[in-house]
Amino acid sequence: MRLYTLPAWRLRWELVEGGGDPASYVEQVYERIRLFEKTLNSYITLRSMEEVVEEVEQQVREARRGAYKPLAGVLLAVKDNIAVEGLPNTCASRMLSKYIPPYTATVVERLVEAGAVVIGKTNMDEFAMGSTGETSAYGPTRNPWSINRVPGGSSSGTAAAVAAALATIGLGNDTGGSIRLPAAWTGLYGLKSTYGLVSRYGLVSYAESLEQIGPMTRNIMDLAVMMEAMAGFDPRDSTSLDYTPSRGVYTAAVERGEEGARLSVALLEDMVEHEAVSEDVRRVVYRAAEALEEMGAKVSREKVGRHVAYYALPAYYVIAMCEASSNLARYDNIRYGYREPPRPWEGWNTYYSRVRGEGFGREVKRRIMLGSWMLSAGYKDQYYVRALRLRRMVRDRLLSLAERYDVLLLPSAVTMPPRLGEAITDPVKLYMLDTVSVQANLSGLPALTVPAGKVRSIPLGVQLMARPLGEPRLFTAASMIATATGLHDLIAEPVG
Amino acid sequence: MKRRTVIGLEIHVQLTALKTKLFCSCSADYRHSPPNTHVCPVCLGLPGALPVVNKEALRAAISVCLALNGRVADRLRFDRKHYFYPDMPKNYQITQYLEPICREGYLEIEYNGRTKKIRIRRMNLEEDPGRLVYPAGSPLHSPYSLVDYNRAGVALLEIVTEPDMESPEEARLFLEKLRSILEHLGVSDPSLEGAMRVDANISVEGGERVEVKNIGSIHEVERALMYEIVRQNSLLDKGVKPKRETRHWDPAHRVTIPARVKETEEDYRYMPDPNLPPVRIPAELVKAVAESLPELPDKRAERFVREYGLPRKTARVLVSRKLLADFYEDVVKMYGGDPRRAANYIVNDLLNWLKDYGIKALYSRVPPERVVKVLKLLDEGVISIRQAKELAEVIVKKGVDPEEYVKKAGYVKISDEEYLSRIVEEVFKEHPKAVRDALEKPKAVNFLVGMVMAKTRGRADPVVARRLVLRRLEELRARGASQTSSR
Numbered sequence: 001m002r003l004y005t006l007p008a009w010r011l012r013w014e015l016v017e018g019g020g021d022p023a024s025y026v027e028q029v030y031e032r033i034r035l036f037e038k039t040l041n042s043y044i045t046l047r048s049m050e051e052v053v054e055e056v057e058q059q060v061r062e063a064r065r066g067a068y069k070p071l072a073g074v075l076l077a078v079k080d081n082i083a084v085e086g087l088p089n090t091c092a093s094r095m096l097s098k099y100i101p102p103y104t105a106t107v108v109e110r111l112v113e114a115g116a117v118v119i120g121k122t123n124m125d126e127f128a129m130g131s132t133g134e135t136s137a138y139g140p141t142r143n144p145w146s147i148n149r150v151p152g153g154s155s156s157g158t159a160a161a162v163a164a165a166l167a168t169i170g171l172g173n174d175t176g177g178s179i180r181l182p183a184a185w186t187g188l189y190g191l192k193s194t195y196g197l198v199s200r201y202g203l204v205s206y207a208e209s210l211e212q213i214g215p216m217t218r219n220i221m222d223l224a225v226m227m228e229a230m231a232g233f234d235p236r237d238s239t240s241l242d243y244t245p246s247r248g249v250y251t252a253a254v255e256r257g258e259e260g261a262r263l264s265v266a267l268l269e270d271m272v273e274h275e276a277v278s279e280d281v282r283r284v285v286y287r288a289a290e291a292l293e294e295m296g297a298k299v300s301r302e303k304v305g306r307h308v309a310y311y312a313l314p315a316y317y318v319i320a321m322c323e324a325s326s327n328l329a330r331y332d333n334i335r336y337g338y339r340e341p342p343r344p345w346e347g348w349n350t351y352y353s354r355v356r357g358e359g360f361g362r363e364v365k366r367r368i369m370l371g372s373w374m375l376s377a378g379y380k381d382q383y384y385v386r387a388l389r390l391r392r393m394v395r396d397r398l399l400s401l402a403e404r405y406d407v408l409l410l411p412s413a414v415t416m417p418p419r420l421g422e423a424i425t426d427p428v429k430l431y432m433l434d435t436v437s438v439q440a441n442l443s444g445l446p447a448l449t450v451p452a453g454k455v456r457s458i459p460l461g462v463q464l465m466a467r468p469l470g471e472p473r474l475f476t477a478a479s480m481i482a483t484a485t486g487l488h489d490l491i492a493e494p495v496g
Numbered sequence: 497m498k499r500r501t502v503i504g505l506e507i508h509v510q511l512t513a514l515k516t517k518l519f520c521s522c523s524a525d526y527r528h529s530p531p532n533t534h535v536c537p538v539c540l541g542l543p544g545a546l547p548v549v550n551k552e553a554l555r556a557a558i559s560v561c562l563a564l565n566g567r568v569a570d571r572l573r574f575d576r577k578h579y580f581y582p583d584m585p586k587n588y589q590i591t592q593y594l595e596p597i598c599r600e601g602y603l604e605i606e607y608n609g610r611t612k613k614i615r616i617r618r619m620n621l622e623e624d625p626g627r628l629v630y631p632a633g634s635p636l637h638s639p640y641s642l643v644d645y646n647r648a649g650v651a652l653l654e655i656v657t658e659p660d661m662e663s664p665e666e667a668r669l670f671l672e673k674l675r676s677i678l679e680h681l682g683v684s685d686p687s688l689e690g691a692m693r694v695d696a697n698i699s700v701e702g703g704e705r706v707e708v709k710n711i712g713s714i715h716e717v718e719r720a721l722m723y724e725i726v727r728q729n730s731l732l733d734k735g736v737k738p739k740r741e742t743r744h745w746d747p748a749h750r751v752t753i754p755a756r757v758k759e760t761e762e763d764y765r766y767m768p769d770p771n772l773p774p775v776r777i778p779a780e781l782v783k784a785v786a787e788s789l790p791e792l793p794d795k796r797a798e799r800f801v802r803e804y805g806l807p808r809k810t811a812r813v814l815v816s817r818k819l820l821a822d823f824y825e826d827v828v829k830m831y832g833g834d835p836r837r838a839a840n841y842i843v844n845d846l847l848n849w850l851k852d853y854g855i856k857a858l859y860s861r862v863p864p865e866r867v868v869k870v871l872k873l874l875d876e877g878v879i880s881i882r883q884a885k886e887l888a889e890v891i892v893k894k895g896v897d898p899e900e901y902v903k904k905a906g907y908v909k910i911s912d913e914e915y916l917s918r919i920v921e922e923v924f925k926e927h928p929k930a931v932r933d934a935l936e937k938p939k940a941v942n943f944l945v946g947m948v949m950a951k952t953r954g955r956a957d958p959v960v961a962r963r964l965v966l967r968r969l970e971e972l973r974a975r976g977a978s979q980t981s982s983r
Binding site for chain 2 (some may be wrong): 204205209348398
């Protein structure tokens with residue numbers, strides 16, 4: 001049986017109740033890694049198969065004995081900016097190439113408690129700064145659906161690994177679209193939850209006021225199962241909401257969607273017709289609207305206005321860069337880092353400049369420098385403070401829309417994935433890829449990417465947004481689209 | 497010529513009574529621990545670790561704010577202050593910039609018999625950085641530096657006054673008052689090394705403001721300020737205007753030295769910490785803290801005056817340290833005698849000898865029972881006042897039980913009449929003029945008694961001595977009368 005093709009919820013059943021062999025599942029996945037990893041470059045750290053087999057068998061044994069393990073034995077790919085004790089945590093940066101965290105992120109702890117087994121740490125844009133996966137110090141990841149194209153970023157490795165079934169489920173993080181954009185370009189479901197629903201403890205900070213860890217899967221039910229395991233209050237994260245979803249609330253929402261539901265949907269017209277959005281993308285969004293209507297939804301057209309459609313992007317980059325300049329200040333190579341000892345009598349300021357010059361890549365340095373400048377006296381009010389004002393306007397507008405509709409529908413990516421090297425050379429072109437993603441981060445609203453069409457045999461996802469803690473609505477709507485289009489459990493067979 | 501001096505202070509107080517650091521659960525009691533043993537992902541600033549506010553630190557800060565008559569902020573908010581320094585794990589410090597926990601407080605000090613109000617501008621909660629260790633003692637002579645992060649993340653309270661002080665004495669009095677309040681609140685033990693660090697701003701009329709950084713004790717603050725007044729005044733005398741600068745206090749040489757001049761004004765690029773969203777400080781919490789505030793030094797001094805009949809000055813000395821005031825009250829309770837006598841003995845005699853050991857010698861080296869024993873020996877007439885004074889030195893320095901010491905040292909009063917009569921005889925022979933005076937004026941008797949005491953080094957029983965002197969004078973008078981009649 002080809003266990004690697006199964007969604008996690010089915011796989012768990014096969015392994016725990018159907019007599020499926022955990023070792024052969026792991027072997028199949030490692031066989032695919034042997035076949036495709038060289039091409040894709042999706043992992044930075046891969047654990048040994050023996051170790052992983054042992055843990056998968058252990059999880060399955062415990063589940064067979066009756067432990068509640070909704071993800072028993074399921075292989076989980078973790079983005080390399082999320083701490084897993086004992087595994088390198090490079091953030092795809094030379095700066096952290098030798099850093100091994102002594103602790104594990106809350107979210108990983110919870111998923112492992114639910115039965116998942118970490119298979120490895122995935123490639124990404126350096127410190128999650130990038131939208132194509134190409135800023136990695138470990139080389140770019142390729143899109144398994146079309147290997148001359150990027151998979152999207154910054155969660156590029158997780159996207160490629162899950163899409164090509166080099167893992168069954170994955171974790172990414174989303175600061176300005178880093179889950180949703182690669183999910184949209186690799187045929188995956190990806191969720192950026194309501195700000196504060198998922199603990200950030202253990203996620204290496206890029207821009208904390210914007211980001212969330214989130215699941216990436218090939219099946220909407222898997223997304224719901226993962227969220228039930230990982231979401232909820234964490235005392236170690238002060239921005240964590242005092243809310244923990246009850247068991248079954250997301251999976252039930254998925255099941256509701258399979259039957260169809262009378263959701264009210266707002267198609268965000270000026271986001272779809274935005275000049276940055278390509279014709280291919282527009283067609284897929286309209287197709288998704290039809291799919292929702294077929295399943296019983298009532299779709300209306302709404303406009304978000306210029307602030308949301310146009311000014312959100314610069315506001316986002318100002319805030320993200322300012323926070324980044326602060327968060328990345330700690331990388332001075334003293335407590336952890338790469339091997340580069342100070343020279344005798346070298347002053348620390350000289351040393352800091354030297355190692356930060358060598359250890360960070362171009363894009364990271366660009367954002368640190370711009371952020372430092374925009375936060376400095378005399379410029380802060382022009383940039384940072386103004387961006388915060390815009391942020392409030394974006395949030396207010398989206399909140400009022402989200403209160404009036406169950407779900408908002410908009411593109412998840414502005415174009416089809418660029419070819420390798422195409423976007424990376426021009427930072428503004430690169431930043432424009434986030435045109436439709438950053439609104440959810442600025443406003444804290446939950447947003448989910450769902451595959452809705454294919455363009456020249458590459459799958460393309462659309463984006464759903466809802467009010468704060470409106471995740472069940474997102475699951476229902478995504479499930480409706482999945483049922484109507486049949487575009488789920490897509491597995492890429494990379495060629496080249 | 498006398499120029500006006502203006503002084504403002506910035507005091508960093510470690511909340512040493514907290515069990516844990518400000519944003520993590522590492523033990524805050526790091527002193528005497530091997531380097532880097534009180535650390536965790538949070539206080540080491542490891543990638544991905546997040547701060548969570550210690551609720552007890554908030555309570556402590558509120559209590560200090562209320563004790564300093566300040567206004568507690570509506571919400572708790574933290575900002576990041578950025579600068580690169582190896583003792584800061586994140587290269588930014590979590591502090592409060594825009595919304596300090598407390599504003600507009602004041603403290604009253606007594607100076608030259610007048611009460612003076614020193615205003616407090618603001619007070620904020622922040623994390624302490626780690627500590628640099630230089631293998632050769634100083635950065636100049638060390639080829640490398642080491643960092644100890646045990647202190648990193650310990651809760652600090654920064655208290656900033658208005659420039660309301662006009663002399664080093666006022667600054668000292670303010671700091672002593674503040675110290676005692678912190679002790680009474682039980683939030684900090686300022687006597688621990690580095691638990692109370694002071695930056696002083698001082699300007700002398702005609703010059704610019706000078707900041708003297710990182711002074712380690714109240715005593716040193718006074719010294720540093722005195723030094724600065726002399727330095728700045730002598731510059732002005734020479735027609736040189738003291739420039740605006742930062743200086744460091746060198747306690748070994750007792751001078752201030754200019755700090756390295758920065759080429760540009762430091763820009764800390766303050767921004768709100770996104771990991772610590774603002775939280776409301778509930779009015780009920782402030783109320784609860786206010787209601788549980790302990791008796792503070794001013795009130796305690798008033799009570800000492802009222803309850804024990806102490807002079808205001810003595811009461812103020814006693815409440816200047818919590819331990820001293822506690823000690824006094826314990827002595828009073830056990831002693832049962834005159835509280836004024838106990839106060840006098842502690843303030844005038846015991847305190848003198850404690851200087852070398854520090855206030856912490858109370859209880860540990862000098863249990864209150866021993867002071868009570870001295871006072872009782874005195875009351876019972878076993879020892880003289882002078883001997884009691886000598887015993888103060890003995891119980892502090894030797895750390896022994898006064899009763900046993902008195903027995904061993906033959907420290908008992910001389911009331912043997914035969915012996916004392918001989919002494920009286922000697923005194924009368926040596927001071928014939930005094931004897932003649934005493935025969936006429938009863939007040940002059942005291943001089944003769946005093947001489948008897950002096951000859952016995954204070955050991956004579958003054959009652960017996962006086963009786964013997966009076967008897968001898970009577971005899972002389974009687975003899976004089978009989979001589980006259982025989983003529």
